[in-house]
Amino acid sequence: MNIRLAAPLQKNSIVDGEGIRAVIWTQGCIHDCPGCHNPETHDMSGGVVVDVEELKQQIKSLSEEVGVTFSGGDPFCQMVECTELAKYCHKCGLNVWCYTGYTYEKLMTMAKTNKDVLPFLKEIDVLVDGPFIMKERSFDVKFRGSKNQRIIDVPKSLKTGKVVEIKQYQYKERKAPEKKETNIYI
Numbered sequence: 001m002n003i004r005l006a007a008p009l010q011k012n013s014i015v016d017g018e019g020i021r022a023v024i025w026t027q028g029c030i031h032d033c034p035g036c037h038n039p040e041t042h043d044m045s046g047g048v049v050v051d052v053e054e055l056k057q058q059i060k061s062l063s064e065e066v067g068v069t070f071s072g073g074d075p076f077c078q079m080v081e082c083t084e085l086a087k088y089c090h091k092c093g094l095n096v097w098c099y100t101g102y103t104y105e106k107l108m109t110m111a112k113t114n115k116d117v118l119p120f121l122k123e124i125d126v127l128v129d130g131p132f133i134m135k136e137r138s139f140d141v142k143f144r145g146s147k148n149q150r151i152i153d154v155p156k157s158l159k160t161g162k163v164v165e166i167k168q169y170q171y172k173e174r175k176a177p178e179k180k181e182t183n184i185y186i
Contacts, residue, residue, distance in 0.1 A: 001052045003081035006041040017097035019066035026072035031101035035134040041073035067095035079116040086123035098124045101131040127152040
């Protein structure tokens with residue numbers, strides 16, 4: 001089985017999820033979000049084709065990483081291949097994060113007609129969902145680019161049947177500090 005990647009397996013990332021991570025940069029995305037920071041990953045025939053077994057060997061050799069993040073592109077454009085790799089990550093004791101332009105709700109709707117959605121979701125520990133929206137762009141949100149994107153605990157969401165966001169990453173609007181009047185003429 002082969003997977004199309006935008007780049008080689010990246011090691012030692014500290015910005016693509018919690019802890020030190022490896023990143024699988026998938027090639028292909030249908031969302032075409034204006035302002036996307038990875039537009040070169042959109043072409044479905046771009047990147048390079050890599051044998052999944054070769055990538056598994058690279059994952060097996062990871063030593064400092066606590067997890068693997070699927071990004072891209074959109075990993076949900078290559079669900080079967082990503083499911084196989086995510087299962088292997090778990091077998092190696094690594095947690096799995098995944099970025100997608102789909103919302104969790106859209107994925108659950110897609111799962112009703114596409115048998116590949118749920119198996120992949122079941123192998124994801126944390127999902128960063130939703131399209132990048134330029135007008136929602138923020139440097140105040142951790143591990144994502146825009147305020148509309150959520151960081152979701154997938155096992156809890158699947159168990160409860162509703163989206164369970166990870167509280168420490170939920171976006172909270174900052175309040176402007178109150179101005180205190182000071183009288184310097186006293």
